[in-house]
Amino acid sequence: MEKFVQIENVKMSFETKRGEFVALRDVHLSIQQGEFVSIIGHSGCGKSTLLNLIAGLTLPTEGVLLCAGREIAGPGPDRAVVFQNHSLLPWLTCLGNVYLAVERVFGRTESRAQLKKRAEEALELVGLTHALHKHPHEISGGMKQRVGIARALSMQPKVLLLDEPFGALDALTRAHLQDELLRIIANLKATAVMVTHDVDEAVLLSDPLS
Ligand SMILES: Nc1ncnc2c1ncn2[C@@H]1O[C@H](COP(=O)(O)OP(=O)(O)OP(=O)(O)O)[C@@H](O)[C@H]1O
Numbered sequence: 001m002e003k004f005v006q007i008e009n010v011k012m013s014f015e016t017k018r019g020e021f022v023a024l025r026d027v028h029l030s031i032q033q034g035e036f037v038s039i040i041g042h043s044g045c046g047k048s049t050l051l052n053l054i055a056g057l058t059l060p061t062e063g064v065l066l067c068a069g070r071e072i073a074g075p076g077p078d079r080a081v082v083f084q085n086h087s088l089l090p091w092l093t094c095l096g097n098v099y100l101a102v103e104r105v106f107g108r109t110e111s112r113a114q115l116k117k118r119a120e121e122a123l124e125l126v127g128l129t130h131a132l133h134k135h136p137h138e139i140s141g142g143m144k145q146r147v148g149i150a151r152a153l154s155m156q157p158k159v160l161l162l163d164e165p166f167g168a169l170d171a172l173t174r175a176h177l178q179d180e181l182l183r184i185i186a187n188l189k190a191t192a193v194m195v196t197h198d199v200d201e202a203v204l205l206s207d208p209l210s
Pocket residue numbers: 014015016021023041042043044045046047048049050084
């Protein structure tokens with residue numbers, strides 16, 4: 001199989017008041033197309049920093065990241081993120097938040113009705129049909145997390161970047177969404193990189209080392 005995401009010799013440091021803070025260094029990782037990779041590590045070890053780099057939201061201090069053979073120079077609709085802190089736009093409803101992402105990816109080729117249908121279907125998938133018209137401040141943490149998952153899946157990305165996507169969910173909802181996620185990823189033939197603190201979850205969802 002083809003190497004799809006390649007991380008070569010990446011260093012990420014931040015300028016702080018006390019000088020340079022090195023969050024990541026010497027990171028090398030090759031991920032094949034369709035592979036599911038989990039990242040586990042203690043709080044503050046740089047997991048979200050690595051996902052942000054793959055998302056193209058930040059650029060590395062040193063080294064290079066590639067997706068499908070091209071340097072990652074910024075965010076793109078081929079790489080969707082489920083953020084650890086939800087990152088929903090507070091002035092839009094659940095439907096509006098998902099619609100915005102759908103429009104960005106499919107807006108040039110599809111009608112508004114088709115786009116709305118996509119957004120509604122994604123929210124249905126995560127069990128939020130009853131909350132389409134609620135705003136983020138009107139829903140629970142777990143529901144916000146599910147809107148984030150719906151938003152990412154609705155974009156039909158080649159690469160899904162998931163930062164503790166199921167952290168705030170009860171066991172039953174979590175198991176259901178894990179199954180859905182695996183099904184959707186298989187359909188899309190998407191590549192997934194997931195941060196989790198749950199070893200069982202990582203074992204369940206990830207591909208074994210080959
Ligand atoms: N913009 C920034 N400026 C300065 N330091 C930062 C910045 N972003 C992250 N860091 C530091 O880099 C380190 C890694 O942060 P990161 O958010 O990647 O951790 P994490 O592994 O995702 O942790 P958690 O499991 O708690 O989410 C931390 O020490 C953090 O303080």
